[in-house]
Amino acid sequence: MNKSAIFHQSHDQWQAIVSDTEVEIRITTGKDILSVNVVFGDPHLGERTPLGWRWKSRTQAMELAYITEHAYIWKTFLIPENKRLKYHFILQGEDEFFQFGEDGFTPINEEVGLWNNFFLPYLHQHQQFNAPTWVKDTIWYQIFPERFCNGDKTNDPTGTLEWHRGPVTNKEIYGGDIAGIIEKLPYLADLGFSGIYMTPIFEAVTTHKYDTRNYFAIDPAFGTENDLIELVKRAHQLNIKVMLDAVFNHSGSDFPQWEDVKRNKELSDYKDWFYINSYEPFSYQTFSFDKNMPKLNLNNPNAKQYFIEVGKYWIEKADIDGWRLDVANEIDPSFWNDFRKEIKSVKEDCYILGEVWHDSMQWLRGDRFDAVMNYPLGRSIIDFASGQINTTQFRFRMDKAFAHYPSKVSEVQFNLLDSHDTARLRNILNHDIRSVELAFALLFISFGSICVYYGSEVAMEGKYDPDCRRCMIWQPNKEELAFQKRFKRLITLRNQYPCLRNDSIWTWVETGNLLVIERSNKDQSVWMFVNTADHPLPINIEKYVTDPKDAFSGRPHATVVNILPKQYIFITK
Numbered sequence: 001m002n003k004s005a006i007f008h009q010s011h012d013q014w015q016a017i018v019s020d021t022e023v024e025i026r027i028t029t030g031k032d033i034l035s036v037n038v039v040f041g042d043p044h045l046g047e048r049t050p051l052g053w054r055w056k057s058r059t060q061a062m063e064l065a066y067i068t069e070h071a072y073i074w075k076t077f078l079i080p081e082n083k084r085l086k087y088h089f090i091l092q093g094e095d096e097f098f099q100f101g102e103d104g105f106t107p108i109n110e111e112v113g114l115w116n117n118f119f120l121p122y123l124h125q126h127q128q129f130n131a132p133t134w135v136k137d138t139i140w141y142q143i144f145p146e147r148f149c150n151g152d153k154t155n156d157p158t159g160t161l162e163w164h165r166g167p168v169t170n171k172e173i174y175g176g177d178i179a180g181i182i183e184k185l186p187y188l189a190d191l192g193f194s195g196i197y198m199t200p201i202f203e204a205v206t207t208h209k210y211d212t213r214n215y216f217a218i219d220p221a222f223g224t225e226n227d228l229i230e231l232v233k234r235a236h237q238l239n240i241k242v243m244l245d246a247v248f249n250h251s252g253s254d255f256p257q258w259e260d261v262k263r264n265k266e267l268s269d270y271k272d273w274f275y276i277n278s279y280e281p282f283s284y285q286t287f288s289f290d291k292n293m294p295k296l297n298l299n300n301p302n303a304k305q306y307f308i309e310v311g312k313y314w315i316e317k318a319d320i321d322g323w324r325l326d327v328a329n330e331i332d333p334s335f336w337n338d339f340r341k342e343i344k345s346v347k348e349d350c351y352i353l354g355e356v357w358h359d360s361m362q363w364l365r366g367d368r369f370d371a372v373m374n375y376p377l378g379r380s381i382i383d384f385a386s387g388q389i390n391t392t393q394f395r396f397r398m399d400k401a402f403a404h405y406p407s408k409v410s411e412v413q414f415n416l417l418d419s420h421d422t423a424r425l426r427n428i429l430n431h432d433i434r435s436v437e438l439a440f441a442l443l444f445i446s447f448g449s450i451c452v453y454y455g456s457e458v459a460m461e462g463k464y465d466p467d468c469r470r471c472m473i474w475q476p477n478k479e480e481l482a483f484q485k486r487f488k489r490l491i492t493l494r495n496q497y498p499c500l501r502n503d504s505i506w507t508w509v510e511t512g513n514l515l516v517i518e519r520s521n522k523d524q525s526v527w528m529f530v531n532t533a534d535h536p537l538p539i540n541i542e543k544y545v546t547d548p549k550d551a552f553s554g555r556p557h558a559t560v561v562n563i564l565p566k567q568y569i570f571i572t573k
Contacts, residue, residue: 001093003105005030005071008089010102010118012361016406017128018077023085023120024406026075027062027100032093036062036074040087043119055114059090066399073403085120131370131412132349136502138241139491140195140451141188144420145222146173146207147471148454149180157221163471170207170466178223182231189238191457192491195449196235197243197324199420201228204252208420208469210326211252211293215310228318236319243322243351244314248307249330250287250295258294273303287327298335307335308342315347322351328372329356329363336368353414364409374413374448377401381446382417385439385566386429391511391532402447402506411502413448417456420469424453424462433459433479434566437486438530441568444494445519445528447502457487489552493570497551499524509544513537514563516544526551527571531563538562547573 008014008027016024025038041057048054066073078085088101090108099106101116150156150163156175163174178201188196200209203217218225232242251258257270265271265279275285275295287293298304314320323343328336336354343350354360354369358376363369380397383389389397402410417439418425429435436459443450454460455472458480462468476484494500499521510516513533519526527545531537541548541559548557551570563569 001091001096001098002030002032003098006033006091006100008100008118010120012365013404013406013409015118015120016408017120017123018406018408019128020123020125021079021083023078023080023123024075024408025062025078025087026065026073026403027089029072029074029091031067031070031072033072033091034094035092037090038062038076038078038087039090040078040080040085042081042084043086043117044084045081055086057086062089066403067396068400068403069393069396073399080120080123083123085123086117087119088117127366129364129366129406129408131408132351134241134349135351135370135449136411138195138449139193139494140197140243140414140449141191141193142197142199142416142419142451142453143181144176144199144208144454144469145178145181145201146176146209147469148176149184149472149474150175150177151179151181151183152177152223155179155221155223163474165473166470167462167467168470170469173207173221174471175221176471177221178218178227178231182227182234185231185234185238185240189240191488192495193452194239195241195243195321195451197322197451198245200245200247200326202247205254210247211250212247213252213254213256215307216313225317228314232318232320241321241351242318243324243353244320245326246307246311246323247326248296248298248310248335249327250293253292253294255294272300273297287330295330299332304335304338308339311339311343312346315343315350321347321349322353324353324355324373325369326355328354328369329360333362333368336363340368351412359404361405364405371409371412371414371449373419373451374401374415376404377413377415377446377448378417378443381439381442382425382428385435385442386432387435391513391515394515395508395511398446410447411449414451415443415446415448416451416453417443418453418468419451420453421465422468423464424460424468425456426459426461427463427468431461432566433483437483438566438568440487441490441528444490445500445517445526447506450494457484459483493526493551497524497526497572500526514539518544525572528568529563529571530568531565534565536562536564541571545571545573549573 006029014026018024037059039057039059046053046055062074062076065075091098097108102118103116106116157173160173160175201222202212203214203219204211235242257273260270261268277283285295352370354363354372356372360372384394458473458476462470499519504521507518509518515530517528548571550557551572
């Protein structure tokens with residue numbers, strides 16, 4: 001038994017409170033483990049016997065839930081009696097059994113089992129992870145407002161250019177605004193989107209607005225406060241949520257408090273709102289190395305309260321549904337603890353999304369963010385669609401992403417393939433439209449909340465920033481319209497079948513040249529078949545599904561088919 005591969009601890013994804021009555025338990029082992037059972041009970045519940053006090057416990061088998069490259073991850077759900085929990089594991093290898101508890105490995109022995117345990121001393125309601133319930137069924141559409149749609153030419157800045165296809169620069173202005181987003185709401189609703197995430201819309205000198213001048217004002221080139229209020233109102237009428245971008249890590253160089261510091265140096269009342277290295281010569285910390293974006297010090301009580309008030313203001317004024325937090329992991333965590341409390345006191349089901357690109361467990365314990373931008377999951381899908389990894393490696397990568405957080409966290413994660421900070425998916429996949437469509441198909445059957453970057457529905461192209469921020473294509477050509485039709489079918493499929501979203505099971509049925517994934521709940525199942533070979537594959541669908549039906553149309557499906565390379569089909573019964 002490879003004991004060094006076995007790991008469990010009494011928090012995070014290994015011991016996660018699911019509700020006020022249930023706890024999710026996980027343990028990681030090597031691949032030499034054949035089975036895992038958990039022995040559990042109330043630590044104070046037992047009886048006196050002639051041989052002494054005997055703990056009252058139960059045994060429950062654990063499910064092999066995830067397989068990564070080097071490990072098995074087992075899980076089960078326990079209901080602590082009297083809200084208290086003591087437990088240890090019984091592991092079976094090829095030819096040995098062991099008990100595993102907080103103090104390590106011990107032989108199977110009832111007396112040892114009394115003290116070598118992990119604990120949940122008491123299940124307090126505030127310990128459970130609570131994110132807004134609406135998020136897990138939401139399909140987001142990310143909008144870069146300046147390049148989405150020009151709905152009001154009266155607010156166009158001097159020098160606004162004509163809308164066009166092709167490359168752009170960050171300095172070029174094309175007149176996209178909030179009125180344009182309002183105009184296109186029916187278009188988004190028709191496609192099946194249920195959430196809008198907009199990059200910053202507050203007053204700033206650049207087109208991207210990540211250098212804010214005034215956090216309490218809409219940029220005049222985008223419209224007015226009333227325009228935002230109208231956008232949210234009309235979006236809600238179409239059952240579409242609206243999330244704004246909070247840039248609290250840094251300000252713009254013309255932020256009034258920063259201008260006061262530049263003018264008055266150490267005499268400024270705002271000098272502690274920023275990280276000043278020295279006044280002579282004047283030196284300060286910034287976002288990255290951009291001198292036009294001075295880094296904010298949110299440990300300062302006045303700065304902290306100012307930005308909390310920004311967060312509350314736009315919820316109270318415009319009824320927005322969420323905040324995406326820019327560069328969230330570079331801000332002192334204590335700020336986000338206070339921010340969350342204040343925001344949730346104003347709107348309990350407001351979605352708080354952190355921009356974190358890597359391991360984020362410390363931010364997702366229920367006291368800071370509801371989710372992060374789940375780039376690791378997206379990269380796994382992209383690497384598979386591009387042929388960089390095979391189906392077995394894809395399974396390992398996806399299982400690792402699913403296992404990285406408790407189930408309640410995974411179902412509200414913000415899953416995406418590209419954004420304003422990356423090249424567009426079409427370019428990442430070398431303009432292979434079949435690979436692009438496959439990547440989206442896999443994204444749309446994943447756990448979590450889904451986000452699509454504007455224009456992806458017509459397979460827009462664009463290299464890394466600024467090229468990924470091209471003007472939206474509103475006059476698609478024949479090929480783009482055909483892609484949009486197929487793309488809409490994927491959104492409709494996810495919206496139609498709850499088993500393709502959350503509160504369901506993901507089963508890896510085949511992981512060879514033919515990839516077969518089953519998504520199921522107690523009421524329905526949908527199978528996805530993908531040909532990963534470089535030649536057509538003949539498939540007998542009845543080997544997997546009796547009475548197969550096309551999941552898109554509901555009509556009977558041929559039982560024997562040829563699937564082309566990178567082609568996929570969805571089957572139900």
